Each structure stands twice: as structure tokens, then as C-alpha cells.
Amino acid sequence: MTSERPSECYVYVTLPGETAAVTAGRYALSTDKRGAPFGRFIYGRSYLERSNAVALDPVELKLSARTYTTAALGGVFGALRDASPDYWGRRVIERHLGHAKLGEVDYLLQSPDDRAGALGFGLNQAPPAPRRDFNKTLDLARLQAIADAITADEDAPLDAATEQVENLLLIGTSMGGARPKAVVEDEDGLWIAKFNRPDDPWNSARVEHAMLVLARACGLVAADSRVTQVAGRDVLLVKRFDRERIDGGYLRARMVSGLTLLRAEDTYQSRDKWSYIGLVEELRRVCAEPADDAAELYRRMCFNALISNTDDHPRNHAILARGTDWKLSPAYDLTPTTPVSLERRDLAMACGDAGRFANAANLLSQSARFLLLTDEAGALLTGMLRQVQAEWYGAARAAGVSERDCGRIAGAFVYPGFGEV
Numbered sequence: 401m402t403s404e405r406p407s408e409c410y411v412y413v414t415l416p417g418e419t420a421a422v423t424a425g426r427y428a429l430s431t432d433k434r435g436a437p438f439g440r441f442i443y444g445r446s447y448l449e450r451s452n453a454v455a456l457d458p459v460e461l462k463l464s465a466r467t468y469t470t471a472a473l474g475g476v477f478g479a480l481r482d483a484s485p486d487y488w489g490r491r492v493i494e495r496h497l498g499h500a501k502l503g504e505v506d507y508l509l510q511s512p513d514d515r516a517g518a519l520g521f522g523l524n525q526a527p528p529a530p531r532r533d534f535n536k537t538l539d540l541a542r543l544q545a546i547a548d549a550i551t552a553d554e555d556a557p558l559d560a561a562t563e564q565v566e567n568l569l570l571i572g573t574s575m576g577g578a579r580p581k582a583v584v585e586d587e588d589g590l591w592i593a594k595f596n597r598p599d600d601p602w603n604s605a606r607v608e609h610a611m612l613v614l615a616r617a618c619g620l621v622a623a624d625s626r627v628t629q630v631a632g633r634d635v636l637l638v639k640r641f642d643r644e645r646i647d648g649g650y651l652r653a654r655m656v657s658g659l660t661l662l663r664a665e666d667t668y669q670s671r672d673k674w675s676y677i678g679l680v681e682e683l684r685r686v687c688a689e690p691a692d693d694a695a696e697l698y699r700r701m702c703f704n705a706l707i708s709n710t711d712d713h714p715r716n717h718a719i720l721a722r723g724t725d726w727k728l729s730p731a732y733d734l735t736p737t738t739p740v741s742l743e744r745r746d747l748a749m750a751c752g753d754a755g756r757f758a759n760a761a762n763l764l765s766q767s768a769r770f771l772l773l774t775d776e777a778g779a780l781l782t783g784m785l786r787q788v789q790a791e792w793y794g795a796a797r798a799a800g801v802s803e804r805d806c807g808r809i810a811g812a813f814v815y816p817g818f819g820e821v
């Protein structure tokens with residue numbers, strides 16, 4: 401790199417069963433002869449000598465002494481990109497540093513250590529001590545006010561010298577996603593607090609909570625959640641499934657997104673790789689219980705189609721490894737949408753022979769790839785269709801969604817073009 405910004409860092413990992421990180425290897429971002437970004441990663445020798453060493457991901461960075469290189473994704477390996485902040489976290493860091501555009505290594509180094517998964521980054525060969533200073537749920541009112549200020553001020557000039565800096569650090573989170581959020585701790589462990597935005601078409605916190613409850617009722621494994629009130633406003637709390645509190649700290653599960661499994665990018669050009677069928681093939685290769693995870697992904701795909709969750713892109717799917725084995729993570733970020741079309745709605749990822757079409761026949765067309773018999777898939781889809789139809793309203797009301805918001809989201813469920821099973 402020609403700029404003065406850092407271009408190398410150490411990569412740390414918290415090993416299964418442990419609460420402190422160890423150094424796994426070293427990552428460097430440079431440019432090739434034509435100036436294109438180029439990333440290198442190498443596992444440390446002493447890391448490879450550990451009997452309990454684990455790979456950072458199951459697809460790209462297997463445990464080996466070789467030097468890994470990548471020109472994809474701006475030179476950032478998928479597992480590192482997954483641990484890097486996304487839209488919201490990047491905004492916070494840019495505001496904090498007073499720069500509009502930073503290097504990828506800056507984002508890795510500057511982001512707080514609450515990121516999804518078990519990785520960490522730093523300039524020292526030895527990893528820092530685990531952080532202990534999570535925000536308490538009590539601070540939510542303050543966090544919400546700061547999130548509001550940042551949201552309202554999204555295009556304001558960057559100024560590192562304001563007192564906002566302190567606030568930004570307070571809310572700072574490396575969790576991905578576009579919505580304002582913070583990580584908070586209570587006696588049960590760590591939660592992601594997702595704040596409503598003033599421009600939301602309905603009460604997102606309550607609606608998302610209702611969808612997670614409905615998903616569980618429909619037999620999906622979904623993240624645990626609850627809604628809390630802060631200064632009269634609702635905040636969704638989603639329990640983190642990649643952290644477990646034990647005496648003396650937190651266990652951390654490694655976590656890799658669907659995007660990395662599919663070796664895909666966020667960009668439009670990469671969209672032909674966004675596919676549930678591609679994803680299930682990867683699950684079948686890397687997960688310890690392929691049949692369970694394949695069936696679970698099938699349920700998730702059907703559920704998303706039935707609630708018009710058209711934001712089911714590959715970053716909204718992930719696999720987790722709490723120990724050495726990988727498995728599909730619980731479902732998260734389930735949000736209904738109400739597109740104008742009643743005839744055809746598309747999921748974000750291909751789900752059958754007719755591409756992304758959220759339609760019963762299409763969802764059934766490739767069910768064998770999910771290791772389901774035709775009859776099994778049909779029965780599953782019929783049952784879920786009836787259940788979503790019969791139960792969405794009750795689930796929403798029980799979650800405190802208002803009558804008016806129920807009217808606003810009604811068109812999301814089992815839209816006419818979904819068709820018959």
C-alpha cells in the first residue's frame with residue numbers, strides 16, 4: 401500500500417472452550433503490479449503446532465502452512481470480511497476517525513471486539529485481553545439517542561473533534577447489517593439491540609420479534625428475542641448465538657456468512673451465485689450433520705417466501721462452530737415486505753428451477769437437493785403455508801404489533817402468486 405494507513409495485522413481467534421484469544425496468523429493487504437488489491441494470509445507456525453488449532457473458515461483458509469492469497473473481494477478473505485464491520489459499523493468508525501474513506505485493515509483494526517464470530521485483529525503479536533466492558537441494557541436510552549443522532553445526521557460532514565466521538569465509541573459495534581444497533585449485556589449474556597428508525601414503515605422491533613416467534617412456531621430454529629421499552633420506544637433485543645457466558649468470560653463460536661460459503665460478493669455482478677441451492681450444497685460439504693442443516697435451510701427458504709422476506713441475502717445466513725464442527729446458525733433478520741406485485745415476488749437468492757420466484761412449485765422443484773423426498777417437502781410446505789396463514793396475525797398481536805401495523809404488513813403473508821402446493 402502506498403498510503404500511510406496500516407496494511408497488515410495479526411489475526412486472533414478464541415479457540416473452542418476458551419475465553420481468551422490466541423494469535424492464529426498474519427494478514428497483509430497490498431496491491432499487485434496492476435494496482436489491484438491483493439490479500440495474503442499465513443497461519444503462524446506456533447498456532448499450527450497447537451493440538452487444538454482450528455481453521456478460520458471451512459472453505460478458504462484450511463489449516464496449512466501455505467501462504468493463502470486472494471484477489472477477490474478487494475483482497476479481503478471471506479472469513480475476515482465477515483468479521484469486518486458493515487454499513488452501520490463503518491459509518492461509526494469513519495465518524496470516529498474523521499475520514500470518509502478508510503482502508504480495509506483500518507476497519508478491521510478500529511472495530512470493537514464485539515464482532516460476530518471468534519476472530520479479532522490487532523497490531524501486536526500477542527492478542528489483547530478479552531473485553532469486559534459491554535454496554536448494559538440500562539444504557540439503551542442513551543444508545544438510542546446516539547443512534548438517532550447518527551441516523552439523522554448521516555450525510556453531515558465528518559468531524560473527529562466533537563464530543564460525539566465519545567458517544568460513537570460508546571455505541572460502536574462491529575456487528576454487520578445496515579440498521580442502527582448496539583451490543584448490550586444483561587444477566588443472561590449478550591444481546592444485539594436493534595433500534596427502530598424514524599423512516600420505518602412500521603414498528604420494526606415488534607414486527608421482527610413477531611417473525612422470530614412465528615418462525616419457531618413453524619419449526620425453524622431461530623434466534624431468541626424480546627422487545628424492551630426505552631423512554632417509551634421499542635427496541636428489539638436478539639440474543640447472540642455466537643457467544644456463551646461462562647464463569648470468567650465468554651465462549652465464542654466461529655461464524656462464517658453464506659456469502660463466504662458461496663464465495664460470492666455483495667455486488668450485483670456476483671448475484672448469480674446467490675442461491676439456496678448453492679448454499680445447501682456447501683452445507684452438505686462442510687456441516688457435521690448435513691441432512692439436519694439441509695432440511696433446516698429448506699424450512700427457512702419456505703418461511704421467507706411465505707412472509708415475503710425478500711431481504712434474505714447471503715449475509716442473512718451463516719454457519720457456526722462452537723466446537724470443531726460447523727452447523728447452520730439459528731435464523732435471524734426475518735423481516736416481511738409488501739411489494740406491490742401480487743403475482744410475482746422474488747427472494748434475494750435462487751430457490752428453484754424458476755430462479756428467485758417465491759412460489760410453491762418453484763420451492764418444491766429442487767427439494768431433493770435439500771435431501772428431502774418429494775412427499776416430505778410437499779407436506780412441509782403445505783403445513784407451513786397453513787400455519788403462516790392462520791397464525792401470523794396472532795403472533796403479531798401477541799408481540800404487541802398494533803392493529804394499524806398489522807394492516808400494513810398483512811399483504812406480506814402468503815401473497816396470491818405464492819400458489820398452491
Ligand SMILES: Nc1ncnc2c1ncn2[C@@H]1O[C@H](COP(=O)(O)OP(=O)(O)O)[C@@H](O)[C@H]1O
Nearest residue numbers: 516575576577578579623639640641642732733
Ligand atoms: N443473534 C445473533 N447472534 C450473533 N450474530 C448475529 C445475530 N443476529 C445477527 N447477527 C450478525 O449480525 C449481523 C447483523 O444483524 P442483522 O439482524 O442482519 O441486522 P440488519 O437488520 O442491520 O441487517 C448479521 O449479518 C449477522 O452476522
Ligand SMILES: [Mg+2]
Nearest residue numbers: 577715716733
Ligand atoms: Mg441483516
